[in-house]
Amino acid sequence: xxxxxxxxxxxxxxxxxxxxxxxxxxxxxxxxxxxxxxxxxxxxxxxxxxxxxxxxxxxxxxxxxxxxxxxxxxxxxxxxxxxxxxxxxxxxxxxxxxxxxxxxxxxxxxxxxxxxxxxxxx
Numbered sequence: 001x002x003x004x005x006x007x008x009x010x011x012x013x014x015x016x017x018x019x020x021x022x023x024x025x026x027x028x029x030x031x032x033x034x035x036x037x038x039x040x041x042x043x044x045x046x047x048x049x050x051x052x053x054x055x056x057x058x059x060x061x062x063x064x065x066x067x068x069x070x071x072x073x074x075x076x077x078x079x080x081x082x083x084x085x086x087x088x089x090x091x092x093x094x095x096x097x098x099x100x101x102x103x104x105x106x107x108x109x110x111x112x113x114x115x116x117x118x119x120x121x122x
Contacts, residue, residue, distance in 0.1 A: 025093035030054045030063035034109070035102055036095040037067070044085055048072050048095070050109050052084070053116035065089060068112055070105070077104050080112075 028037055031054055039047045049067035056063055069083040078101075097105070 027089050028065070028092050028094050030065050030089045033094060034106060036070075036072075036097045036105060037092045038095050039085075039087065039091055040093045041091040042087070044069075044087070047085075048078075049085060049092070050105055052109065052112045053119075055086075063089060065092065066116055068109065070108070078108055080108065 025040055028035075028051070030051075034051055037049050037051065039045050039049060048070050050070055052066040052068050054063050054065050064086050065088075067085045067087060069081045069085065070078045071081050072078055
């Protein structure tokens with residue numbers, strides 16, 4: 001497997017070689033993706049974030065996501081770090097998470113999202 005990535009098929013437990021050119025990050029929908037996201041470019045690369053809200057620039061051509069940085073610790077709930085970012089969706093990649101983790105993350109973000117919607121509505 002020289003220079004090739006591989007992944008394990010979920011049900012068949014076999015490896016299939018992949019070319020790196022065939023693999024792309026799953027970019028979040030700026031207006032709808034509320035799951036766990038990781039920053040994949042720029043100064044904040046590697047940070048886990050959750051979407052608070054979004055805003056449009058250049059007459060709706062570019063959508064900027066307002067994000068809250070979360071601290072992830074194995075076998076304990078996420079916590080907010082207090083840091084907030086504004087990034088383009090191309091700097092981000094969706095992460096897999098369980099339904100339980102998603103519900104906990106949504107409840108963690110409820111207050112921030114409520115405030116974000118009020119601010120953007122003005």
